[in-house]
Amino acid sequence: MRKLIESTFVTLDGVISDPHVWGPPYWDEEHNAYAAGLLFAADALLLGRETYEGFAEVWPSQPGDYADRINAMPKHVASTTLKEAGAWNGTLIEGDVATAVAELKRQPGKNILKFGTGRLDHTLIGNRLVDEFHFWIFPAVAGGGDRLLDGLDTTHLDLLGTTRFKSGIVVHTYGPK
Structure with a gap:
């Protein structure tokens, strides 16, 4: 079965919005290599x-x-809200999202990578569909914005690993408990 892996940038104060504002000073070769490993x-x-x-x-x-x-x-x-997602190789998930994602995971292939956190995570986490979370903790304080996994019920995770970059980014990898 394929794994669903979520990769999310987050500041020290838990902000996920606008990483293009607070993230660039830390994007380097280590960052790029780790990101490429997940993508490929x-x-x-x-x-x-x-x-x-x-x-x-x-x-x-x-x-x-x-x-x-x-x-x-x-x-x-x-x-x-979207009526179609055909541009940029997109396919709109129709019907129950949890059922559709569970079916995607059963299909043969490599991992399925998910970027960002938001409302979709409520469904994915509630149905235990995420196999790994890669939370990229940036050494930055945003001071405001959308928060990581805001509004979710208490969810316990197991630490699977930690990767430190010279830039100060630390990626914590978690799985479901």
């Missing part, structure tokens, strides 16, 4: 509407192997 170990993306739309604006114009990979991958998009 996957053959599909699972995205919520906001992440899908934001990525679709940026990635098609980016150069390089990472961009080529992310642009070519199929994207499964969970949204209650």
